[in-house]
Amino acid sequence: MGDQESEIREAIITTAVTDWLQDSNPFSDIVFKDGLLRDVTGELGDDVSENDVEYVWKLMTEEGYFRHRGKARRITTKEIDEAEEFGVETPMDSTVQEEILRELKESERKNVTKPEVTRSDLLESLEYDPETIDYNLFYCKSKGWADVQSFIERSPWRRAEITKFGRKRV
Numbered sequence: 001m002g003d004q005e006s007e008i009r010e011a012i013i014t015t016a017v018t019d020w021l022q023d024s025n026p027f028s029d030i031v032f033k034d035g036l037l038r039d040v041t042g043e044l045g046d047d048v049s050e051n052d053v054e055y056v057w058k059l060m061t062e063e064g065y066f067r068h069r070g071k072a073r074r075i076t077t078k079e080i081d082e083a084e085e086f087g088v089e090t091p092m093d094s095t096v097q098e099e100i101l102r103e104l105k106e107s108e109r110k111n112v113t114k115p116e117v118t119r120s121d122l123l124e125s126l127e128y129d130p131e132t133i134d135y136n137l138f139y140c141k142s143k144g145w146a147d148v149q150s151f152i153e154r155s156p157w158r159r160a161e162i163t164k165f166g167r168k169r170v
C-alpha cells in the first residue's frame with residue numbers, strides 16, 4: 001500500500017511540475033519563481049512530506065529542468081530556504097560541476113581574450129559555497145566568459161551579497 005501511495009504522490013508532483021513548466025516562459029533567464037516548491041507540492045494539500053520535496057528536486061535536477069535551450073535557470077533564495085526547512089540539500093551535483101568545467105574548457109579553446117573567470121576561479125567558486133552558487137553564472141556560455149562580471153552586476157539580487165564568483169545569502 002505504501003508503494004502505491006508513493007507512486008500516486010509522485011504522479012501528482014510530476015503532473016504539477018510539467019504543468020508549471022508549460023506555463024512558464026521557456027526563454028526567460030529566471031524561470032524559477034518564488035514559491036515554486038509550494039506551488040508544485042500544493043497539489044498534495046497541507047500534508048507535504050520530506051519525500052515529496054526530495055522528489056520535486058529530483059525532477060528538477062535529473063530531468064534537466066534547470067536548463068532549457070541553453071539558458072540557465074536560477075533557484076531563488078526563498079526556494080533554497082524552503083527546501084532546507086525540509087532538510088533537503090539544494091542541487092549542485094557532480095553532473096552540473098562537470099558541465100561547468102566542460103564549458104570552461106571550450107571557452108579556453110576558443111581563445112577568449114583575458115577571460116574574467118579562470119579554471120582555478122571556478123573551482124574556488126564551487127568550494128566557496130556550492131549550495132548557493134547562482135546558476136545564472138553559467139548563462140555566460142552564450143555570452144563568452146569575459147562577460148561574467150557584467151552579467152552578475154546586471155542580475156537582480158534581493159538581499160544577497162554579490163561576489164565575483166557567486167552569491168552568499170545574508
